[in-house]
Amino acid sequence: MATRTTQILEAAARLIARRGVRGLRVEELATEAGVSTGLIYYHFKDRTGILRHTLEFINDRAERYTTGRAADAEPLAPRAELEEILLLELQDTPEVRENSAAWGELRASAVFDQVLREDLARATLVWGQEVAALLGHVQPMAPAPALAAAGERLTALLEGLSMRWLSGGLDLGHARDLTRGAIDAELARLQGK
Amino acid sequence: MATRTTQILEAAARLIARRGVRGLRVEELATEAGVSTGLIYYHFKDRTGILRHTLEFINDRAERYTTGRAADAEPLAPRAELEEILLLELQDTPEVRENSAAWGELRASAVFDQVLREDLARATLVWGQEVAALLGHVQPMAPAPALAAAGERLTALLEGLSMRWLSGGLDLGHARDLTRGAIDAELARLQGK
DNA sequence: GTCTATATAAGGATAGAC
DNA sequence: GTCTATCCTTATATAGAC
Incomplete structure (x- = not known):
């Protein structure tokens, strides 16, 4: 279930918790996720796309532990x-x-x-x-x-x-x-x- | 009393309220304050210096209106x-x-x-x-x-x-x-x- | 789908003239 | 003190091979 995109999103969540939304660097994200920057852009189009998906991802998780x-x-x-x-x-x-x-x-x-x-x-x-x-x-x-x-x-x-x-x-x-x-x-x- | 540096700090406060600390661009600040970027660096050394002085400036103002x-x-x-x-x-x-x-x-x-x-x-x-x-x-x-x-x-x-x-x-x-x-x-x- | 290499842009900072 | 011009670093984003 740990698909490539969720792997990137999990890394993004960790990184945002560490550096903030505005401190997120795509290259750093690539390293953290163990993939290349190219792949990230392939999946998420641009920086904003990364952010949108990550925040959505985080929101879903929050609902799980709130309801859990x-x-x-x-x-x-x-x-x-x-x-x-x-x-x-x-x-x-x-x-x-x-x-x-x-x-x-x-x-x-x-x-x-x-x-x-x-x-x-x-x-x-x-x-x-x-x-x-x-x-x-x-x-x-x-x-x-x-x-x-x-x-x-x-x-x-x-x-x-x-x-x-x-x-x-x-x-x-x-x-x-x-x-x-x-x-x-x-x-x-x-x-x- | 509107010395050049306070003029810059006032502009910085306006800009931070509009764009955030992390959205503050030195060149934009220069335009807003009506001065050159060179002058800003002359007075405040670097971006961090601008931020430090501006937050101090803002804090002083807050005390005035709280105590006022x-x-x-x-x-x-x-x-x-x-x-x-x-x-x-x-x-x-x-x-x-x-x-x-x-x-x-x-x-x-x-x-x-x-x-x-x-x-x-x-x-x-x-x-x-x-x-x-x-x-x-x-x-x-x-x-x-x-x-x-x-x-x-x-x-x-x-x-x-x-x-x-x-x-x-x-x-x-x-x-x-x-x-x-x-x-x-x-x-x-x-x-x- | 994934990587490497690279183009392009933005923004911070400095040099030097006035 | 102040401005103009410019350099240099950092980041985003794309191209093209595999």
């Missing part, structure tokens, strides 16, 4: 499930690091590049809604708009914490504690209203 | 002051846009560039502590660690919201509402404990 709860596992309590989903983004594994780094790059690039915005906005929306739905399981009486806002805040916070973690200013364990605290805070607010 | 409350203005209630400080970062003025964009670029660059991390960590820490202190005025009975955590969360959230705003996925008014809601949530949590 074994079918035979016992179902979690709503609050625990919410926590688990959010904390999945704060793990020190190569896969999560790569995905988070790539996501941060995508976000940062979109500030200056119109083209990336649409995908990003869609993915952001979906993610916020997922979290809002989970919050709704914990607090079934809370009004929908309040849940939606809390979902947006928790996901935005997670992006902020991820960036601080990846940029070296925040210890992972602390980031996870802060995330749990944010869940508490949002639930306290939903209850108080 | 007229001495004759009536003092605000603690909660209002907290809100004001946070919302200063979410305004649609060229200055705030430039500063936020530059800050986001700095953060994103630091993921891949060791050199920038130290400054960033220090500034982040100070900011979080300021917010924690303001929270302490609102909730004098809250324990210090809880205040510190809330300060970290609010500032991290603000970074996340800023990026969403700048990357086009989030309306400014909504970002401000979400910020107010986050303050409510944190205060609710501090009270509940």
